[in-house]
Amino acid sequence: QQQVKQSPQSLIVQKGGISIINCAYENTAFDYFPWYQQFPGKGPALLIAIRPDVSEKKEGRFTISFNKSAKQFSLHIMDSQPGDSATYFCAASMVPQGGKLIFGQGTELSVKP
Amino acid sequence: NAGVTQTPKFRVLKTGQSMTLLCAQDMNHEYMYWYRQDPGMGLRLIHYSVGEGTTAKGEVPDGYNVSRLKKQNFLLGLESAAPSQTSVYFCASSDYRGDYGYTFGSGTRLTVV
Numbered sequence: 001q002q003q004v005k006q007s008p009q010s011l012i013v014q015k016g017g018i019s020i021i022n023c024a025y026e027n028t029a030f031d032y033f034p035w036y037q038q039f040p041g042k043g044p045a046l047l048i049a050i051r052p053d054v055s056e057k058k059e060g061r062f063t064i065s066f067n068k069s070a071k072q073f074s075l076h077i078m079d080s081q082p083g084d085s086a087t088y089f090c091a092a093s094m095v096p097q098g099g100k101l102i103f104g105q106g107t108e109l110s111v112k113p
Numbered sequence: 114n115a116g117v118t119q120t121p122k123f124r125v126l127k128t129g130q131s132m133t134l135l136c137a138q139d140m141n142h143e144y145m146y147w148y149r150q151d152p153g154m155g156l157r158l159i160h161y162s163v164g165e166g167t168t169a170k171g172e173v174p175d176g177y178n179v180s181r182l183k184k185q186n187f188l189l190g191l192e193s194a195a196p197s198q199t200s201v202y203f204c205a206s207s208d209y210r211g212d213y214g215y216t217f218g219s220g221t222r223l224t225v226v
Contacts, residue, residue, distance in 0.1 A: 100144070103148075103155040
């Protein structure tokens with residue numbers, strides 16, 4: 001019930017295309033859903049996050065879509081660039097749990113020029 | 114600001130040896146976390162702390178101990194290293210101000226032979 005399931009495991013997209021990564025969760029008590037971006041040899045960095053009271057959040061080329069009834073959320077990267085090539089993690093947390101994040105398995109994105 | 118600093122960056126241990134990983138943050142964050150990252154498994158929470166002098170178990174605590182004697186430092190100990198503890202270890206910190214954005218360190222790559 002604490003798991004966050006992420007797909008696909010890897011993704012190859014052409015430059016200028018749309019990258020879509022999906023996550024699903026079971027625990028309806030989760031109330032914060034961030035996405036992290038990780039480059040090789042670096043720690044993950046917060047990319048964008050959403051609360052369950054909104055269905056979509058957009059920051060530049062990155063958009064989170066949230067479907068509360070389906071318990072799913074996704075990351076869309078518009079106009080994907082080679083510099084977006086990285087590993088992406090979705091995550092979820094609950095306020096009473098000390099803010100601890102439960103991470104998905106990760107998606108390795110490769111954007112081809 | 115340095116953010117979150119982890120030492121060492123790399124380490125090779127023999128089975129049965131002990132070591133301590135150090136995490137230091139200069140952002141005055143209350144919460145600190147230790148995660149391990151393994152291929153295909155995302156980041157899994159080992160232990161966390163919601164304030165100085167407090168610690169709690171995460172998802173995979175067996176074989177590890179932690180201490181938070183000072184607010185800025187969070188130590189992760191391996192008392193008797195096993196090959197299954199070969200991993201990349203990440204420390205993170207956060208402070209609740211409307212969300213739980215983590216700041217991660219750059220990681221410690223540990224190999225147990």
